[in-house]
Amino acid sequence: MKQFADDFIFGGATAAFQVEGAAKEDGRGPCCWDEYMNRPGSCFNGDKASDFYHKYKDDLELANEFGINGIRISISWSRIIPDGSGEVNRKGIDFYNRLIDECIKNEVEPFVTLHHFDTPLTLFEKGDWLNRDIIAHFVRFAEICFVHFGDRVKKWATFNEPWSVAQNGYIIGNFPPSIKFDIPKAVQIMHNMMVAHAKTINLYKTMNLPGEIGIVHTLEGKCPISDKAEDKRAAYLDDTIANTFMLDACFKGEYGKDTLETIHEILKKNHGTFTVYDGDMDIIRTASKDIDFLGMNYYSSHFLQGYDGESKMHHNGTGEKGTSVFALQGIGARVSNPNVETTDWDWPIYPQGMYEMLVRIKRDYPNYKKIYIAENGMGYKDDFVDGNIDDTPRIEYIRKHFTYILKAIQEGVNVKGYYVWSLMDVLSWSNGYNKRYGLFYVDFESQKRYPKKSAYWFKKMSKTKRLVS
Numbered sequence: 001m002k003q004f005a006d007d008f009i010f011g012g013a014t015a016a017f018q019v020e021g022a023a024k025e026d027g028r029g030p031c032c033w034d035e036y037m038n039r040p041g042s043c044f045n046g047d048k049a050s051d052f053y054h055k056y057k058d059d060l061e062l063a064n065e066f067g068i069n070g071i072r073i074s075i076s077w078s079r080i081i082p083d084g085s086g087e088v089n090r091k092g093i094d095f096y097n098r099l100i101d102e103c104i105k106n107e108v109e110p111f112v113t114l115h116h117f118d119t120p121l122t123l124f125e126k127g128d129w130l131n132r133d134i135i136a137h138f139v140r141f142a143e144i145c146f147v148h149f150g151d152r153v154k155k156w157a158t159f160n161e162p163w164s165v166a167q168n169g170y171i172i173g174n175f176p177p178s179i180k181f182d183i184p185k186a187v188q189i190m191h192n193m194m195v196a197h198a199k200t201i202n203l204y205k206t207m208n209l210p211g212e213i214g215i216v217h218t219l220e221g222k223c224p225i226s227d228k229a230e231d232k233r234a235a236y237l238d239d240t241i242a243n244t245f246m247l248d249a250c251f252k253g254e255y256g257k258d259t260l261e262t263i264h265e266i267l268k269k270n271h272g273t274f275t276v277y278d279g280d281m282d283i284i285r286t287a288s289k290d291i292d293f294l295g296m297n298y299y300s301s302h303f304l305q306g307y308d309g310e311s312k313m314h315h316n317g318t319g320e321k322g323t324s325v326f327a328l329q330g331i332g333a334r335v336s337n338p339n340v341e342t343t344d345w346d347w348p349i350y351p352q353g354m355y356e357m358l359v360r361i362k363r364d365y366p367n368y369k370k371i372y373i374a375e376n377g378m379g380y381k382d383d384f385v386d387g388n389i390d391d392t393p394r395i396e397y398i399r400k401h402f403t404y405i406l407k408a409i410q411e412g413v414n415v416k417g418y419y420v421w422s423l424m425d426v427l428s429w430s431n432g433y434n435k436r437y438g439l440f441y442v443d444f445e446s447q448k449r450y451p452k453k454s455a456y457w458f459k460k461m462s463k464t465k466r467l468v469s
Protein backbone atom coordinates (compact mmCIF):
# COMPACT_ATOMS: atom_id res chain seq x y z
CA MET A 1 0.00 0.00 0.00
CA LYS A 2 1.33 3.41 -0.92
CA GLN A 3 -1.70 5.61 -0.47
CA PHE A 4 -2.59 7.68 2.60
CA ALA A 5 -6.14 8.65 3.55
CA ASP A 6 -7.35 12.01 2.24
CA ASP A 7 -7.44 13.50 5.73
CA PHE A 8 -3.92 12.30 6.66
CA ILE A 9 -1.92 15.23 8.03
CA PHE A 10 1.46 15.98 6.51
CA GLY A 11 2.74 18.33 9.16
CA GLY A 12 5.88 19.99 10.44
CA ALA A 13 6.85 20.26 14.11
CA THR A 14 8.39 23.06 16.17
CA ALA A 15 8.65 23.96 19.86
CA ALA A 16 8.48 27.46 21.35
CA PHE A 17 11.95 27.62 22.87
CA GLN A 18 13.61 26.07 19.86
CA VAL A 19 12.15 28.45 17.29
CA GLU A 20 10.72 31.63 18.75
CA GLY A 21 13.75 33.54 20.00
CA ALA A 22 12.60 36.97 21.32
CA ALA A 23 13.52 35.62 24.72
CA LYS A 24 13.17 38.96 26.47
CA GLU A 25 10.55 40.57 24.27
CA ASP A 26 7.03 41.66 25.17
CA GLY A 27 7.22 40.63 28.79
CA ARG A 28 8.28 37.00 28.39
CA GLY A 29 9.70 35.65 31.64
CA PRO A 30 12.74 33.35 31.69
CA CYS A 31 12.37 29.60 31.50
CA CYS A 32 14.84 27.04 32.85
CA TRP A 33 16.59 26.84 29.47
CA ASP A 34 17.42 30.57 29.32
CA GLU A 35 19.45 30.20 32.45
CA TYR A 36 20.95 26.85 31.48
CA MET A 37 22.12 27.98 28.05
CA ASN A 38 23.54 31.23 29.34
CA ARG A 39 25.68 29.63 32.04
CA PRO A 40 29.46 30.10 31.76
CA GLY A 41 30.97 27.82 29.14
CA SER A 42 27.77 27.32 27.18
CA CYS A 43 28.28 27.76 23.41
CA PHE A 44 24.76 28.61 22.29
CA ASN A 45 21.47 29.97 23.55
CA GLY A 46 17.87 30.48 22.49
CA ASP A 47 17.85 34.29 22.47
CA LYS A 48 17.24 34.41 18.71
CA ALA A 49 16.73 30.74 17.70
CA SER A 50 14.89 30.66 14.34
CA ASP A 51 13.25 34.04 15.05
CA PHE A 52 9.81 32.50 14.59
CA TYR A 53 8.41 35.18 16.93
CA HIS A 54 8.89 37.65 14.09
CA LYS A 55 8.95 35.35 11.05
CA TYR A 56 5.93 33.14 11.71
CA LYS A 57 3.93 34.69 8.88
CA ASP A 58 6.63 33.88 6.33
CA ASP A 59 7.09 30.41 7.79
CA LEU A 60 3.41 29.62 7.58
CA GLU A 61 3.18 30.88 4.00
CA LEU A 62 6.15 28.70 3.13
CA ALA A 63 4.55 25.74 4.89
CA ASN A 64 1.39 26.22 2.89
CA GLU A 65 3.33 26.55 -0.36
CA PHE A 66 5.01 23.20 0.36
CA GLY A 67 1.77 21.37 1.09
CA ILE A 68 2.23 21.21 4.85
CA ASN A 69 -1.24 21.17 6.36
CA GLY A 70 -0.41 20.89 10.06
CA ILE A 71 2.09 22.47 12.43
CA ARG A 72 3.08 21.48 15.94
CA ILE A 73 3.71 24.58 18.00
CA SER A 74 4.07 24.88 21.73
CA ILE A 75 3.05 27.71 23.98
CA SER A 76 5.79 29.22 26.09
CA TRP A 77 4.37 29.13 29.63
CA SER A 78 6.58 32.03 30.71
CA ARG A 79 5.36 34.17 27.80
CA ILE A 80 1.81 33.76 29.10
CA ILE A 81 2.64 33.84 32.84
CA PRO A 82 6.17 35.26 33.24
CA ASP A 83 6.84 33.69 36.65
CA GLY A 84 4.69 30.64 35.99
CA SER A 85 2.13 31.29 38.71
CA GLY A 86 1.32 35.01 38.91
CA GLU A 87 0.07 37.72 36.58
CA VAL A 88 -0.93 36.96 33.00
CA ASN A 89 1.05 38.77 30.29
CA ARG A 90 -1.46 40.19 27.81
CA LYS A 91 1.20 40.52 25.11
CA GLY A 92 1.86 36.79 25.34
CA ILE A 93 -1.82 36.02 24.78
CA ASP A 94 -1.86 38.47 21.86
CA PHE A 95 1.13 36.78 20.21
CA TYR A 96 -0.41 33.31 20.30
CA ASN A 97 -3.74 34.69 19.09
CA ARG A 98 -1.97 36.18 16.08
CA LEU A 99 0.02 33.00 15.51
CA ILE A 100 -3.00 30.70 15.71
CA ASP A 101 -5.04 32.95 13.40
CA GLU A 102 -2.20 32.96 10.90
CA CYS A 103 -2.00 29.14 10.99
CA ILE A 104 -5.69 28.92 10.21
CA LYS A 105 -5.44 31.57 7.48
CA ASN A 106 -2.73 29.49 5.78
CA GLU A 107 -4.63 26.22 6.24
CA VAL A 108 -1.87 24.85 8.42
CA GLU A 109 -3.77 23.35 11.36
CA PRO A 110 -2.19 24.09 14.74
CA PHE A 111 -1.43 21.17 17.08
CA VAL A 112 -0.54 22.87 20.34
CA THR A 113 1.63 21.45 23.12
CA LEU A 114 1.35 23.10 26.51
CA HIS A 115 4.73 22.06 27.86
CA HIS A 116 7.69 21.35 25.63
CA PHE A 117 10.53 21.28 28.21
CA ASP A 118 10.41 25.05 28.97
CA THR A 119 9.35 25.23 32.62
CA PRO A 120 9.28 28.83 33.90
CA LEU A 121 12.52 29.54 35.76
CA THR A 122 10.79 30.67 38.96
CA LEU A 123 8.97 27.35 39.30
CA PHE A 124 11.99 25.38 38.14
CA GLU A 125 14.06 26.92 40.94
CA LYS A 126 11.44 25.90 43.47
CA GLY A 127 12.01 22.24 42.65
CA ASP A 128 10.84 21.76 39.07
CA TRP A 129 8.44 18.81 38.72
CA LEU A 130 9.57 17.41 42.07
CA ASN A 131 7.69 20.17 43.86
CA ARG A 132 4.05 19.13 43.64
CA ASP A 133 2.86 22.77 43.80
CA ILE A 134 3.78 23.01 40.13
CA ILE A 135 0.86 20.74 39.24
CA ALA A 136 -1.76 23.34 40.17
CA HIS A 137 0.21 26.11 38.44
CA PHE A 138 0.40 24.05 35.26
CA VAL A 139 -3.33 23.31 35.28
CA ARG A 140 -4.06 27.03 35.72
CA PHE A 141 -1.78 27.84 32.78
CA ALA A 142 -3.56 25.19 30.71
CA GLU A 143 -6.95 26.63 31.61
CA ILE A 144 -5.85 30.10 30.53
CA CYS A 145 -4.76 28.65 27.18
CA PHE A 146 -8.01 26.71 26.74
CA VAL A 147 -10.05 29.84 27.50
CA HIS A 148 -8.14 32.05 25.08
CA PHE A 149 -7.32 29.67 22.25
CA GLY A 150 -9.64 26.70 22.70
CA ASP A 151 -12.19 27.98 20.20
CA ARG A 152 -9.67 27.62 17.36
CA VAL A 153 -7.14 25.02 18.51
CA LYS A 154 -8.54 21.55 17.88
CA LYS A 155 -5.50 19.51 18.89
CA TRP A 156 -3.92 19.90 22.32
CA ALA A 157 -1.12 17.95 23.93
CA THR A 158 -0.48 18.32 27.65
CA PHE A 159 3.23 17.44 27.56
CA ASN A 160 5.99 16.72 25.14
CA GLU A 161 8.09 13.74 26.25
CA PRO A 162 7.97 13.60 30.06
CA TRP A 163 10.55 10.79 29.78
CA SER A 164 13.05 13.22 28.25
CA VAL A 165 12.44 15.74 31.04
CA ALA A 166 13.12 12.99 33.59
CA GLN A 167 15.89 11.12 31.80
CA ASN A 168 17.85 14.02 30.39
CA GLY A 169 17.51 16.30 33.42
CA TYR A 170 17.98 13.71 36.17
CA ILE A 171 19.80 10.70 34.67
CA ILE A 172 21.92 11.80 31.71
CA GLY A 173 22.38 15.35 32.98
CA ASN A 174 22.31 17.10 29.59
CA PHE A 175 19.10 19.03 30.36
CA PRO A 176 18.60 21.35 33.31
CA PRO A 177 19.08 20.78 36.22
CA SER A 178 21.97 18.55 34.97
CA ILE A 179 21.59 15.91 37.66
CA LYS A 180 23.17 12.56 36.87
CA PHE A 181 21.98 9.06 37.64
CA ASP A 182 19.18 9.96 40.04
CA ILE A 183 16.70 7.38 38.81
CA PRO A 184 14.36 7.69 41.84
CA LYS A 185 13.94 11.43 41.18
CA ALA A 186 13.34 10.74 37.49
CA VAL A 187 10.53 8.31 38.32
CA GLN A 188 8.96 10.76 40.79
CA ILE A 189 9.06 13.48 38.12
CA MET A 190 7.31 11.21 35.61
CA HIS A 191 4.62 10.36 38.12
CA ASN A 192 4.05 14.01 39.05
CA MET A 193 3.83 14.91 35.37
CA MET A 194 1.30 12.12 34.88
CA VAL A 195 -0.87 13.68 37.59
CA ALA A 196 -0.56 17.13 35.95
CA HIS A 197 -1.35 15.60 32.56
CA ALA A 198 -4.41 13.79 33.90
CA LYS A 199 -5.76 16.84 35.75
CA THR A 200 -5.41 18.86 32.57
CA ILE A 201 -7.26 16.27 30.50
CA ASN A 202 -10.01 16.12 33.11
CA LEU A 203 -10.30 19.91 33.12
CA TYR A 204 -10.42 20.14 29.32
CA LYS A 205 -13.23 17.60 29.24
CA THR A 206 -15.38 19.79 31.51
CA MET A 207 -14.99 22.81 29.23
CA ASN A 208 -16.93 21.54 26.23
CA LEU A 209 -14.48 22.83 23.70
CA PRO A 210 -14.55 21.69 20.09
CA GLY A 211 -11.22 19.83 20.03
CA GLU A 212 -9.26 16.81 21.16
CA ILE A 213 -6.54 16.39 23.77
CA GLY A 214 -3.72 13.90 24.27
CA ILE A 215 -0.06 13.67 25.14
CA VAL A 216 3.19 13.28 23.21
CA HIS A 217 5.55 10.53 24.34
CA THR A 218 8.95 9.61 22.99
CA LEU A 219 8.70 5.89 22.32
CA GLU A 220 11.99 4.28 21.44
CA GLY A 221 12.18 0.55 20.89
CA LYS A 222 14.40 -1.40 23.30
CA CYS A 223 15.92 -4.47 21.67
CA PRO A 224 18.23 -7.02 23.30
CA ILE A 225 21.55 -7.12 21.47
CA SER A 226 21.54 -10.94 21.70
CA ASP A 227 19.37 -13.81 22.86
CA LYS A 228 21.14 -13.98 26.21
CA ALA A 229 18.76 -13.77 29.15
CA GLU A 230 20.62 -10.82 30.71
CA ASP A 231 20.41 -8.80 27.47
CA LYS A 232 16.68 -9.50 27.19
CA ARG A 233 16.23 -8.45 30.80
CA ALA A 234 18.14 -5.20 30.20
CA ALA A 235 15.88 -4.40 27.22
CA TYR A 236 12.81 -5.14 29.31
CA LEU A 237 14.00 -2.94 32.18
CA ASP A 238 14.82 0.00 29.90
CA ASP A 239 11.51 -0.41 28.09
CA THR A 240 9.56 -0.47 31.35
CA ILE A 241 10.99 2.75 32.71
CA ALA A 242 11.08 4.63 29.40
CA ASN A 243 7.87 3.43 27.74
CA THR A 244 5.50 1.17 29.65
CA PHE A 245 5.42 3.16 32.88
CA MET A 246 3.76 6.21 31.36
CA LEU A 247 1.83 4.41 28.61
CA ASP A 248 0.17 2.39 31.38
CA ALA A 249 -0.74 5.57 33.25
CA CYS A 250 -2.12 7.32 30.17
CA PHE A 251 -4.05 4.45 28.60
CA LYS A 252 -4.74 1.95 31.39
CA GLY A 253 -5.16 4.50 34.15
CA GLU A 254 -2.87 2.53 36.46
CA TYR A 255 0.67 1.25 36.61
CA GLY A 256 0.34 -2.42 35.72
CA LYS A 257 1.44 -5.00 38.32
CA ASP A 258 4.54 -6.12 36.37
CA THR A 259 5.36 -2.53 35.50
CA LEU A 260 5.28 -1.43 39.12
CA GLU A 261 7.27 -4.43 40.35
CA THR A 262 9.91 -3.77 37.70
CA ILE A 263 10.13 -0.07 38.54
CA HIS A 264 10.57 -0.91 42.22
CA GLU A 265 13.28 -3.43 41.33
CA ILE A 266 15.15 -0.70 39.40
CA LEU A 267 14.62 1.80 42.21
CA LYS A 268 15.85 -0.64 44.84
CA LYS A 269 19.10 -1.12 42.94
CA ASN A 270 19.37 2.67 42.90
CA HIS A 271 18.62 3.02 46.63
CA GLY A 272 15.38 4.93 46.35
CA THR A 273 11.66 4.84 45.83
CA PHE A 274 8.84 7.07 44.60
CA THR A 275 5.59 8.22 46.14
CA VAL A 276 2.06 8.03 44.82
CA TYR A 277 -0.09 10.46 46.82
CA ASP A 278 -3.70 9.93 47.90
CA GLY A 279 -6.08 10.53 45.04
CA ASP A 280 -3.41 10.50 42.30
CA MET A 281 -4.54 7.24 40.76
CA ASP A 282 -8.22 8.27 40.67
CA ILE A 283 -7.26 11.35 38.68
CA ILE A 284 -5.08 9.28 36.35
CA ARG A 285 -7.80 6.66 35.88
CA THR A 286 -10.44 9.23 34.92
CA ALA A 287 -8.17 10.84 32.33
CA SER A 288 -7.25 7.49 30.78
CA LYS A 289 -10.88 6.99 29.81
CA ASP A 290 -11.09 10.34 28.05
CA ILE A 291 -7.73 10.80 26.35
CA ASP A 292 -8.28 11.38 22.64
CA PHE A 293 -4.92 10.54 21.11
CA LEU A 294 -1.35 9.47 21.55
CA GLY A 295 1.32 11.64 19.97
CA MET A 296 4.31 9.42 19.26
CA ASN A 297 7.79 10.79 18.75
CA TYR A 298 10.04 8.21 17.20
CA TYR A 299 13.61 8.69 16.02
CA SER A 300 15.45 5.59 17.07
CA SER A 301 15.60 2.35 19.01
CA HIS A 302 18.26 1.15 21.41
CA PHE A 303 20.15 -2.12 21.65
CA LEU A 304 20.64 -3.32 25.19
CA GLN A 305 23.19 -5.48 26.93
CA GLY A 306 23.04 -6.74 30.51
CA TYR A 307 25.16 -4.55 32.78
CA ASP A 308 26.09 -4.94 36.45
CA GLY A 309 28.38 -2.02 37.03
CA GLU A 310 27.92 1.57 38.14
CA SER A 311 26.18 4.10 35.92
CA LYS A 312 28.36 5.83 33.34
CA MET A 313 27.48 8.17 30.54
CA HIS A 314 28.84 10.34 27.77
CA HIS A 315 26.45 12.41 25.68
CA ASN A 316 27.53 12.89 22.06
CA GLY A 317 26.44 16.49 21.51
CA THR A 318 28.91 17.31 18.77
CA GLY A 319 28.12 14.76 16.08
CA GLU A 320 31.43 12.95 16.51
CA LYS A 321 30.32 9.45 15.64
CA GLY A 322 31.00 6.65 18.11
CA THR A 323 31.50 8.77 21.22
CA SER A 324 28.32 7.92 23.15
CA VAL A 325 28.44 5.94 26.36
CA PHE A 326 25.26 4.92 28.17
CA ALA A 327 25.16 2.35 30.96
CA LEU A 328 22.76 2.49 33.88
CA GLN A 329 23.03 0.73 37.18
CA GLY A 330 20.07 -1.60 37.67
CA ILE A 331 18.99 -1.35 34.02
CA GLY A 332 21.59 -2.10 31.34
CA ALA A 333 23.96 -0.69 28.75
CA ARG A 334 23.01 0.68 25.33
CA VAL A 335 25.48 -0.72 22.82
CA SER A 336 25.97 -0.35 19.09
CA ASN A 337 24.58 -2.95 16.75
CA PRO A 338 27.03 -3.52 13.89
CA ASN A 339 24.13 -4.29 11.54
CA VAL A 340 22.35 -1.03 12.19
CA GLU A 341 23.46 2.31 10.80
CA THR A 342 23.59 5.33 13.09
CA THR A 343 23.46 9.08 12.64
CA ASP A 344 26.53 11.16 13.45
CA TRP A 345 25.06 11.62 16.92
CA ASP A 346 25.01 7.82 17.42
CA TRP A 347 21.24 7.44 17.09
CA PRO A 348 20.52 4.02 15.52
CA ILE A 349 18.42 4.31 12.35
CA TYR A 350 15.86 1.60 12.89
CA PRO A 351 12.56 2.31 11.14
CA GLN A 352 11.03 -1.08 11.85
CA GLY A 353 11.16 -0.09 15.52
CA MET A 354 8.51 2.50 14.76
CA TYR A 355 6.26 -0.14 13.23
CA GLU A 356 6.82 -2.48 16.18
CA MET A 357 5.87 0.29 18.59
CA LEU A 358 2.71 1.18 16.64
CA VAL A 359 1.55 -2.43 16.54
CA ARG A 360 2.31 -2.81 20.24
CA ILE A 361 0.17 0.23 21.13
CA LYS A 362 -2.79 -1.32 19.31
CA ARG A 363 -2.18 -4.67 21.03
CA ASP A 364 -1.44 -3.53 24.58
CA TYR A 365 -3.61 -0.43 24.79
CA PRO A 366 -6.66 -1.31 22.69
CA ASN A 367 -8.60 1.69 24.03
CA TYR A 368 -6.23 4.17 22.32
CA LYS A 369 -8.26 6.13 19.79
CA LYS A 370 -5.73 7.47 17.34
CA ILE A 371 -2.05 8.14 16.92
CA TYR A 372 -0.22 11.06 15.43
CA ILE A 373 3.45 10.64 14.67
CA ALA A 374 4.22 13.89 16.43
CA GLU A 375 7.96 13.91 15.61
CA ASN A 376 10.27 11.96 13.35
CA GLY A 377 13.25 13.18 11.41
CA MET A 378 16.97 13.07 11.01
CA GLY A 379 19.63 15.27 12.53
CA TYR A 380 22.15 15.91 9.78
CA LYS A 381 25.03 18.27 9.02
CA ASP A 382 23.49 19.85 5.93
CA ASP A 383 25.77 21.28 3.25
CA PHE A 384 24.64 24.62 1.92
CA VAL A 385 25.85 24.98 -1.67
CA ASP A 386 24.74 28.18 -3.44
CA GLY A 387 21.35 28.08 -1.79
CA ASN A 388 20.85 24.37 -2.55
CA ILE A 389 20.74 21.74 0.12
CA ASP A 390 20.88 18.13 -0.99
CA ASP A 391 19.73 16.20 2.06
CA THR A 392 19.11 12.86 0.36
CA PRO A 393 19.99 10.84 3.53
CA ARG A 394 17.19 12.67 5.35
CA ILE A 395 14.73 11.84 2.56
CA GLU A 396 15.77 8.20 2.76
CA TYR A 397 15.35 8.20 6.51
CA ILE A 398 11.85 9.70 6.40
CA ARG A 399 10.78 7.55 3.45
CA LYS A 400 11.73 4.34 5.27
CA HIS A 401 9.72 5.42 8.30
CA PHE A 402 6.72 6.21 6.10
CA THR A 403 6.93 2.71 4.63
CA TYR A 404 6.52 1.28 8.11
CA ILE A 405 3.73 3.71 9.01
CA LEU A 406 1.80 2.50 5.97
CA LYS A 407 2.42 -1.10 6.98
CA ALA A 408 1.05 -0.39 10.46
CA ILE A 409 -1.99 1.40 9.00
CA GLN A 410 -2.61 -1.58 6.77
CA GLU A 411 -2.58 -3.78 9.85
CA GLY A 412 -5.24 -1.67 11.46
CA VAL A 413 -3.29 0.87 13.53
CA ASN A 414 -5.13 4.17 13.42
CA VAL A 415 -2.38 6.63 12.46
CA LYS A 416 -3.88 9.95 11.40
CA GLY A 417 -0.93 12.18 10.70
CA TYR A 418 2.80 12.74 10.63
CA TYR A 419 4.70 15.83 11.78
CA VAL A 420 8.27 15.90 10.56
CA TRP A 421 10.83 17.18 13.03
CA SER A 422 11.39 19.86 12.16
CA LEU A 423 9.56 22.32 9.95
CA MET A 424 12.59 24.59 9.66
CA ASP A 425 16.04 24.23 11.24
CA VAL A 426 15.82 24.91 14.95
CA LEU A 427 17.98 25.03 18.05
CA SER A 428 18.74 21.52 19.29
CA TRP A 429 18.54 21.43 23.12
CA SER A 430 21.87 19.86 23.90
CA ASN A 431 23.54 19.98 20.50
CA GLY A 432 23.19 23.61 19.40
CA TYR A 433 22.66 24.88 15.88
CA ASN A 434 24.76 22.37 13.89
CA LYS A 435 22.40 19.47 14.26
CA ARG A 436 19.84 20.37 11.63
CA TYR A 437 16.50 18.66 11.08
CA GLY A 438 14.42 21.12 9.05
CA LEU A 439 12.68 20.85 5.69
CA PHE A 440 13.74 24.48 5.39
CA TYR A 441 17.33 25.49 5.92
CA VAL A 442 17.79 28.48 8.23
CA ASP A 443 20.76 30.78 7.89
CA PHE A 444 20.89 31.70 11.57
CA GLU A 445 22.78 34.95 10.82
CA SER A 446 20.36 36.42 8.27
CA GLN A 447 17.38 34.28 9.35
CA LYS A 448 16.68 33.54 5.68
CA ARG A 449 14.94 30.28 4.82
CA TYR A 450 15.88 27.94 1.94
CA PRO A 451 13.83 24.85 1.00
CA LYS A 452 15.95 21.71 1.11
CA LYS A 453 15.59 18.85 -1.34
CA SER A 454 13.51 17.11 1.35
CA ALA A 455 10.98 19.98 1.30
CA TYR A 456 10.30 19.41 -2.41
CA TRP A 457 10.01 15.66 -1.83
CA PHE A 458 7.67 16.15 1.14
CA LYS A 459 5.52 18.46 -0.98
CA LYS A 460 5.08 15.71 -3.59
CA MET A 461 3.98 13.32 -0.87
CA SER A 462 1.48 15.68 0.70
CA LYS A 463 0.01 16.72 -2.66
CA THR A 464 -0.42 13.16 -3.94
CA LYS A 465 -1.02 11.52 -0.53
CA ARG A 466 1.24 8.78 -1.82
CA LEU A 467 4.58 7.47 -0.75
CA VAL A 468 6.96 8.72 -3.41
CA SER A 469 10.47 7.46 -3.95
Ligand code: BGP
Pocket residue numbers: 015018160161164218297375379421427428429430431435
Ligand atom coordinates in the same frame (compact mmCIF):
# COMPACT_ATOMS: atom_id res chain seq x y z
C1 BGP B 1 12.79 15.43 20.79
C2 BGP B 1 12.27 16.79 21.20
C3 BGP B 1 12.46 17.84 20.18
C4 BGP B 1 13.75 17.75 19.38
C5 BGP B 1 14.08 16.33 18.98
C6 BGP B 1 15.45 16.16 18.39
O1 BGP B 1 13.09 14.70 21.92
O2 BGP B 1 10.91 16.71 21.49
O3 BGP B 1 12.27 19.09 20.79
O4 BGP B 1 14.76 18.48 19.89
O5 BGP B 1 13.97 15.44 20.07
O6 BGP B 1 16.38 16.02 19.42
P1 BGP B 1 17.81 16.69 19.41
O7 BGP B 1 17.53 18.15 19.18
O8 BGP B 1 18.38 16.40 20.75
O9 BGP B 1 18.55 16.04 18.33
